[in-house]
Amino acid sequence: MIKIENLYVEINSNTVLEDISLEIKKGEIVAIVGPNGGGKTTLIKVILGFIKPSKGVVLIEGKTPQEYVKSGKIGYLPQRSNYDRDFPVSAFDVVMFGLVNSKLSRKEKEKKVLEYLRYVGMEEFKDHPFGKLSGGQQQRVMIARAVICEPELLILDEPATGVDVVAQESFYEFIKKLNKEKGITVIMVTHDIGAVGSFTTKVVGLNRKLHYLGEYVNFLSKESLEKLYGSEVKLLIHSPECFTCQYFNIEVKH
Numbered sequence: 001m002i003k004i005e006n007l008y009v010e011i012n013s014n015t016v017l018e019d020i021s022l023e024i025k026k027g028e029i030v031a032i033v034g035p036n037g038g039g040k041t042t043l044i045k046v047i048l049g050f051i052k053p054s055k056g057v058v059l060i061e062g063k064t065p066q067e068y069v070k071s072g073k074i075g076y077l078p079q080r081s082n083y084d085r086d087f088p089v090s091a092f093d094v095v096m097f098g099l100v101n102s103k104l105s106r107k108e109k110e111k112k113v114l115e116y117l118r119y120v121g122m123e124e125f126k127d128h129p130f131g132k133l134s135g136g137q138q139q140r141v142m143i144a145r146a147v148i149c150e151p152e153l154l155i156l157d158e159p160a161t162g163v164d165v166v167a168q169e170s171f172y173e174f175i176k177k178l179n180k181e182k183g184i185t186v187i188m189v190t191h192d193i194g195a196v197g198s199f200t201t202k203v204v205g206l207n208r209k210l211h212y213l214g215e216y217v218n219f220l221s222k223e224s225l226e227k228l229y230g231s232e233v234k235l236l237i238h239s240p241e242c243f244t245c246q247y248f249n250i251e252v253k254h
């Protein structure tokens with residue numbers, strides 16, 4: 001679905017991405033990880049057609065990102081901001097914004113908004129002021145807005161920032177469900193590789209260059225982590241039940 005070849009991006013004469021080549025197939029869930037300033041957001045902005053590469057090729061379904069974006073097949077959830085708690089829009093209105101370019105009638109749009117609010121488990125909050133919802137609830141509403149136009153590709157930039165651990169878990173479950181039921185390809189920038197690793201098909205480790213491309217289980221080796229984050233990296237294990245512990249047969253002592 002996405003083909004990136006020898007991509008270079010320069011911003012203010014600084015090379016932010018250097019010689020990146022990778023492919024993403026339809027139906028994958030891809031995690032982009034790496035240290036702060038490593039170029040993760042820049043890479044997704046290139047895929048979204050917001051930033052033009054200085055060199056290299058980026059094709060989505062054989063089209064340039066700019067052409068592909070015009071087809072309306074990308075849903076995008078930018079990095080979470082602190083929404084104004086008094087901003088007078090309801091959860092319903094926020095999801096409706098996702099249909100701004102749709103040719104459906106008003107009635108059809110309303111029906112679809114309710115359907116998507118139900119899908120993300122937020123129908124009962126439809127008339128709630130968006131700013132007064134919790135962080136996890138706001139993210140669900142924002143996801144409904146990003147997917148209501150039925151995209152083929154969903155791009156999420158640190159979607160679980162500021163969302164508590166329990167809400168994060170159900171949020172990631174929802175992403176998996178979207179991928180499975182609607183066949184949406186998902187690209188996600190994240191700092192919490194431990195939480196998403198078990199269901200990603202591919203990990204992209206970025207620190208200006210492509211330091212890692214492959215499966216999550218191999219990513220967790222000391223070498224690949226040090227290569228990406230430097231020699232001081234420490235692996236923090238969350239609980240004995242976590243996927244990482246089970247996979248590597250790590251015993252957790254309290």
Ligand SMILES: Nc1ncnc2c1ncn2[C@@H]1O[C@H](COP(=O)(O)OP(=O)(O)OP(=O)(O)O)[C@@H](O)[C@H]1O
Binds near residue numbers: 040
């Ligand atoms: N508009 C800009 N003007 C100047 N420099 C920029 C701009 N956008 C990005 N950069 C630089 O490009 C580099 C990569 O930034 P980017 O936001 O892609 O990193 P990131 O991996 O997403 O970081 P983080 O994890 O902190 O969100 C950084 O050094 C950043 O300072």
